[in-house]
Amino acid sequence: MSSPTPNQQRAIDENGTNIIVSAGAGSGKTFVLKERVLKTVKSGVPIDNLIILTFTNAAALEMKNRIRKILTQNKLKDAEIVDSAYITTFDSFANSIVKKYNYLLGMSKDFTIIDSIVVTTEIKKILDDILEEEYKNKEEKFTNFINHLCYKKDDTLRDSLIKCYRSLQNIINRKEFLNTYLDKYYTDSFIEQKLDEYENNIFELLGKFREIFELINEHCTDEEATIENEKTKEMIDNILSIDDLIINFSQLKVSKTKRVYDDEYPNLKDQLDEVKKNITKYLDYTRNDLKRYYLSTKDDVEVIINILLKLDERLMKFKDEKNAYEFIDIEYKAIEVVKNNKDVQEEIRNSTYEIMIDEYQDTNDIQEEFVSLIENNNVYMVGDVKQSIYGFRNANPYIFKSKYDKYAKNENGTKIDLETNFRSRREVIKCINDIFSYIMYDNIGGANYKKDHIMEFGKKFYDENNDKDVDYNVSLLNYKREKEFNYSKDEVEAFIIADDIKKKMDEKRHAYHEVDGKDAFIDISYKDFCILVDKSTNFELIRKILESKGIPVYIDKSLSIKEDDEIFILKNLISLLICIKNQDFSYKFKHAYASICRSYIYRVDDDEIYNIFKNNSFVDTKLFQILEEITKYIDVVSNKELLYMLIDKFDFINKTILVGDVNARIIKLESFINQADSLNKFGMDIYSLENHFENILSSDDSDIQINSIKSDIDAVRVMTIHGSKGLEFNYVYMPYMQSRFKFKESGLISLNKEQGIISPFYDDGLDNTFMYHLNNLNSIKETISEKIRLFYVAITRAKEKFIMVSEFNEKITNNVNLDEHDLLSVKSFEDIITLLKNYLMPYTKYIDINTIEIDKNYLKSKKLDYKTMINKTTDKIETKKLNIHAEKLENKHFSKTISSIINSELRNTLDFGIKMHYCFEVYDFNKNNIDELDIEDKCKKCIKNFLKHEEVKNISSAKVYKEHEIKFNDNGNIMHGFIDLLVEYDDHFDIFDYKLSNIDSEEYEKQLNGYKKYIENKYKKNTNIYLYSIHQDIVKKITK
Incomplete structure (x- = not known):
């Protein structure tokens, strides 16, 4: 400089x-x-x-x-x-x-510094303890609180309480905040202040309604209708409170039909209807009702405060002890x-x-x-x-x-x-100033751009160094897809960018660079180009399409440990280890087993997996045997050593070659090993590590980002706008502007310093208080403000040129003067540029997508994917039932072996059978928890039908074993199987085997007699055996 x-x-x-x-x-x-x-x-x-x-x-x-x-x-x-x-x-x-x-x-x-995900695991444990204590105490306010906010289960409430606590952590003097909460947030002055804020938000919308209404009247061609509209405007001006608005809003209508208006009417009427719809949803209650319902939440909020205080105290004790x-x-x-x-x-x-x-x-x-x-x-x-x-x-x-x-x-x-910008060309700076003068305000965006933040051009080098006949203004590449066009917007926009980059490279354009400390205007290369997106969803699509056109690509992003398979594989391996150790072969075991079989470290085809499940032959598989051997060490080695064993035994490192991104996957594995080691330091073993992975996978807020290895290769950069902050590129593209913003809504309960603890009120059902709506209105404003700032960050990365790509509707007209209230309705960057259409029209270039090379060749990406290694054919296979003689030569199983090729009908039947086995497995025969189960109604009906039978009338007082595994040596043959339902009474056992329909097979009888022989020999009790047909609702006793 x-x-x-x-x-x-x-x-x-x-x-x-x-x-x-x-x-x-x-x-x-x-x-x-x-x-x-x-x-x-x-x-x-x-x-x-x-x-x-x-x-x-x-x-x-x-x-x-x-x-x-x-x-x-x-x-x-x-x-x-x-x-x-x-x-x-x-x-x-x-x-x-x-x-x-x-x-x-x-x-x-x-x-030491503890991982926040470990803390979240501990928070869940502590919260479980607190709620269990409260349930036992049966204090009236807590009971009412649960009755108000919970229906059958309290999972949503628990999740909300955890989020509330995490929000509470960001409030300075949080204990004082909670201890003085009821005295501050339920005072008349606080409530009136918040009601005023709520009304002001609604009246801002009403102001927009009036502005559009007035414009409609200007386009009215009928004198009588104009007079009627003027009366309506006068009625709007006389609305001074939310109560007035409730009484009069339905009468605020445009006079007569569109025939008395000019061609601008339809668009203006649509805008008016949209604002009207937004206003209507806030008109359910009068101001007094809003206040009364808010006050009615006080007892519930008191319960929340007490839970949060206990949670905070116990969590800090845990941290202090560790x-x-x-x-x-x-x-x-x-x-x-x-x-x-x-x-x-x-x-x-x-x-x-x-x-x-x-x-x-x-x-x-x-x-x-x-x-x-x-x-x-x-x-x-x-x-x-x-x-x-x-x-x-x-x-x-x-x-x-x-x-x-x-x-x-x-x-x-x-x-x-x-205010002087030394990065961008004069044309880029002018466009930035123009755009943000329109869309960035104190209230929306957080800065008065036009008043305080206009940039000045400072890099005079650009004035003397430019390519002839090149337009350096910000551009909008616009296109239109016909209905029959067989490509998505995401694909089209990547192809448009690829085509534009190729053209610029072929034109041998030049760009600014600093070379040996001096300004230079030299030939462009691929790394002069950058593609910025709000979300990383389409990174791989962009890479494949650009590379299919011969354009090298470098994806610059942090690695999310949830993004690839490794965390799922390790979590499921650990689950299998624990299940095998505990001899627990329930649904959890089977789900984890199937997952590992289908992963890139094992790659078992679906038919083989199906036969393993059908025959319950898990213990005979190499996968089971490897894990069974490792279980010997589960309680004697550290988490870190156990993960090393798994990675070694399953040859993780070499097998990452099958799926590509080897370095990224190895970095993630190293991260998991470090996390596992960290858990050991807090006294948490392999069982806690399983919970740790489950918490990461189950929560949207529990991801871990790992810095990737940076590269300076000559390739087009693809990154998120957040990742680009602090960087600069000569040519910057911004596609996928139609991607919807993610607005954060209040949950069942939520907490922040401004609105306090937001809980619904109960009045013959749950409904949200005005504070909930006020919080959402503020949240919408903050989200849009940050997105406007994100847009600013994106555009200001560009030195030579900034290029937007969007399927922009040029026919949209907007006669309303753009102001900050218009921005409150935007839901995407595309909505923002739609508001800017009058300004952007001179910079909009229409792209005829029929003139650029768009094809599906990019699907033949060179990136390795083990799933694509399987040969595919377009030939249609007709399947017919074919009886096959099944004979097992070594280990013997009680289960009937499948003896026909699986067609779609049979596959659906088998899927329902697996589902019903799971439902019977999770149902508690002793406590009758059927109403608490998150299963389909038809599955619940099947369970109820079974319970009506005489053979199970006393089951609630018996000992019940489900999916009970048996394995023994019978005359040199290893016999192995699983009993669906084993019921133990004082003087006998009952064995039930569930079947979907047919219960007349001799194979089934042979299977159950094998079970009977084993149980009677081992436990010396008479044993009855039954087959139950789920579809026919028949219990059949086997007597031979």
Whole structure:
């Protein structure tokens, strides 16, 4: 970069107060930070008197390297102590404070960081204990609470309570929040304030309704209808409360028919109807009713508070006993030690010249609280509120915005704007300014773009270096698929991008690069192109299509441990080990067994799996025998050693070649081994490891991201917009804009600081309070705001050109003036650009998809997939029933062997049979839990039919064994089988075998007589044997 701009120089020089630097994309933020550090160290301040904080280890390492380099270049000896300076993450800094002052907290400094998923497992255990205690106590408020919120099962309630607790953890002084909750959140003043907010949201919609209504009237061609519409407008203006709106809203109608309006009417009427529909859903209750129903939740909320208090106390006791904490706990302990010890606070303040915070827009409430305790009017904050895109990590952009607005008035600090962009071409910057002036506001987006954030062009090199006749403006590649077109939008957009990249490469375009520290305009290569998407769903599709066109692709993403097969395989192997160890061959065993058979480490075909299940011949398989051998070590070796055994015995590493992405899969396996080792340190064995994997798989919030290995190969980059933050590319594409935003709705119960604990009310059934709707309205606003900021991040990655791809309807007309209220209805990026259609039309290029090469050749991807290795044919196979003589030469089984080829009808019948066996297996014959079972009604009816028979009238008082395995040596033959239902009475046993229909086979009788012989020989009791036909509802006693 050349000499600093005046504002950059201010950002480098200014001191003596708190400073916030609003650094727009490409404005030289990194340059300013390192120059400020250099100036400070040159002035005599040691580098270890600075605290420089950021949010990721990678960012902290990069910052250290840059500071070391610039100090070395200036021959400053502080370069030698950069590694020991506080240039680190918030988490690491808090960790160092707690370790240093651990004695003041009464804790060992040898504490460890515990995985949040392990904590979630413990939370579930503790919550189970608390609820069990409450059920036994039968306290009236708790009983009412359960009756209100639960129907048959309490699983949804449990999940909601866990999410509530996780939200509670982000509230500073959470115990005080809970203990004072009822006194604050049920006061008249609080409720009235929230009702006003609720009404204001509805009246914002009503304002939009009036605006569209007025436009419709302007297009009215009939004088009488115009007069009627004017009266309706007057009625709208006289609506002053939600009660008025309830009374009058149904009367707010457009006069007469569309024949008295011009051609713009249909579109405007559709917009009016959409707003009307949004308003109507908030008009069920008067203001007094809204208040009354909210107050009625107080007892239920009191129960929730008591559960959360107990959960918090017991969880913290668990962490203290294990001397293991989450990062958030360490941050709270850092706050505690500084807050409660003035000498510590003063020591940190006196030894710190300045606290510098990079990416300040990503700060959360806890981090802000910590900084406020150690600052001394010496905090230097750098960031860009327009790039705050980490709400899912609890980043709070309004911390930045609040400081920015205050310091703009010179209240407690100084504001500096870096508005000159040195990254992008003039044309790109103009389009960015135009677009975000339309769609980014204080209330929606979190910044008044037009007033405070307009960027200036700074890279003059571009003006003198450009390709002739090239349009560098932002572009929208628009296309239309006919109904009969046999390709999806996702496929078409990838083909359009492939075609565009090939054209640009063939044209031998040039692009800006820095070469040996100097600006250069050189030939483009594939790594000049980047494809950015909101979600990673289509990464593989993009890769296959581009590679089929000869374009190299590099997918740059973090590895999700839930994304590939490894976690499922390991979890199921562990489940099998535990089942074999416990001689538990229930549905869980069978599900895990089938899963492993079909995985890439075993690859058993479906017919063989079917025969194993049909004959219950699990113990004779090599898979079973390998696992049975490993079970000898299950209680004597560590989790880590056990996983090594599994990986070795099943040749995991070599078999990853069958499915590709070998390095990524090995990285994941290493991660699982480390997790397993970590669990051992907390006293958790292989059984806990199984629960750990189950928790990861069952929860949307329990994924683990692993950094992938970066590559600098010459290939088109494909990444998420989140992953691109901080990066820049010459050509940036953004497809899949139709992908729907994921709006976060309140669950059964939810919790946040603003609305409090949100619980439904009960009035002859459950319904949601106005607080629920207010919370959802705010959540919608926050989601859309973050998506607008995400759009800003995407566009500002582009240096030469930004290209959107969308099936954009050019015929849509929108005569309503675009404002922030319009943005509240968007559900995708495509909706946003639809609102911008009038602006984007000059930059829209229609792509005739019949002129580009679109085909299915990409399906012949070179990436290995073991499932595709199976030869396929288009020949149709006709199956006829064929009797086959079945003979087993070695081990013998009691089960009847299948003796016909499986057609679709037989397959469906067998599937129902397997399902009914499972239902009988989970039904509790002693407790009659049929109403609690999550099974189909027809399955419940089958169980009830069986229970009506005389042969099982006393079963509830007997000992019941299900899927009881037997295995013994009979005259040199190993006999093996499973008894569906074994019932033990004082003087005899009853054996029942379930069949779907036919119970007249001699094979079945032979099978049951084998069972009878074994039971009578072993237990010396008379044994009756029965066949039960599920379809015929017949119990048949076998007497021979």
